[in-house]
Amino acid sequence: MKLLLSLLERLTCQHFFTVLPTSAPQMAVAELVKGVPWIFSGESVHLKCSVPGNVSAEWRYRWFRGGEQLQESEYFVLWKARPQQSGKYYCQGLRTTWISTQHTLHSLPIEIEVDGGWAILQAPPLPMLVGETMTLTCRVRDNPRLTEVILYKDGVELQRQPGPELRVTNLTLQHHGSYWCRASWDGRRETNSVISEAAPVSIIEVLTEPVLEIVPNDPLIHEDRMLLVCQVQLNAREPVPHIHYYFYQDGLSLGPASSQDRVTVLRDSGQYWCKASVPTLGLKRLSEPVPYGRVTGEHSEHMRNQKRIVVRQSPFRMRHNADQWHQFS
Known part of the structure; x- marks a missing residue:
């Protein structure tokens, strides 16, 4: 009977622990609350560690510099700092539950430079x-x-x-x-x-130069079409404005402005490029032309000349019939 109860207890515990929900570990946040990252020797900085969204949780915090653990506290004060204490400081949250001790991911580091000069x-x-x-x-x-x-x-x-x-x-x-x-x-x-x-x-740059990528064999689109992707980076302060995308083939527009950075078009030889525009900032950039299929040298030179005037084209002209232009969704 004792053996049977022991087996039942073990099976019950195993079943109980397997149904407990699991979640990805959180990341601690280290912030500079007093002082500046670059200080003179003899000055001080104050750092704070926290775990977002867990105000009421009983977290403890560990501080590190490089691979060295420093102390366990919410705040870390570098008091009357010395040049040898320069380095990258980061923290980690931990708390003990009735099951185990949970650890957060390490925070992003804060680099402190202690200057011994003047x-x-x-x-x-x-x-x-x-x-x-x-x-x-x-x-x-x-x-x-x-x-x-x-x-x-x-x-x-x-x-x-x-x-x-x-x-x-x-x-x-x-x-x-x-x-x-x-x-x-x-x-x-x-x-x-x-x-x-x-x-x-x-x-x-606020708006980088676009780079056009042609994907001729995308499994998500029809075999007689290909995908055009306009890769560009917008480095703007908040609130971040919207980018308008335009696509061109052989000097002719492939459709109106779109908020999507990609379109599908009929697979056809020619020179392709894209334009990224941010109207609220008055910015627009053109990519370099990308050839697809059989494109002659004379044709390439002609298309480079077309690229110089494509910005002034308005309203747009379709390269083929209206059924040819499809936004990628």
């Missing part, structure tokens, strides 16, 4: 967009009253200002590079001057 050029940590204005700040240890700040890019002087803030307006891709600053101030008997370490600045 000057720091604070630059945007994320890429800036073409056309925007960038503000750079030349910080000097102990905050003396500066008399002159010089901004350099890739070894070339860009501007001089009496204060620590430097602004670069109407950014272009040519502004991508390494920046540093030289700050000067008057001491008791002499003028002091210090130079910061170089800070990288990344500039990206």
Whole structure:
């Protein structure tokens, strides 16, 4: 009888545990709540760890730098930091239930740079967009009253200002590079001057140049048709505007503007390209032409000339009859 009860108990437990729902592990979030990522030695930063959507849950938090576990707490304070404490900091949430201890995925890292020098050029940590204005700040240890700040890019002087803030307006891709600053101030008997370490600045286009992909054998469409895909990236601030897509063959439009980045067309030889337009930003870009089937060199040169004037075509003209253009769905 005892053996029978033991087997029944074991089977019941196994059945119970197999029906428990499982979910993908969550990711912890590490954030900088006080201070800046690039600090002077002797300064402090405050970090916080959390698990989104679990305010009432009894989570504990572990902090790491690289592969080293630091401490277990919700907040982590780098107090009077030293240069040796520079690195990537991240956290993990964990909680103990009646079944087991659950662990979240590690958070994305926050990189803290502790500078032992006298000057720091604070630059945007994320890429800036073409056309925007960038503000750079030349910080000097102990905050003396500066008399002159010089901004350099890739070894070339860009501007001089009496204060620590430097602004670069109407950014272009040519502004991508390494920046540093030289700050000067008057001491008791002499003028002091210090130079910061170089800070990288990344500039990206709002709308990249489209790339047209021709997929002649897509299993989801009819065998006498092929798929055109217009690949483009929109790097815009919130709210993100909509992209309008246009497709062309041999200088003629294959249909009206669409919010879809792909269309299906009859399989036919010719030169194809696409256009991406963002009307709210006044932007439009054309892809390079892509040949399909038998296209002669003379035909290719003619199509390159057609590409230059295709933007001015309005209203659109169908390449074939109205049944030929189909949006991909």
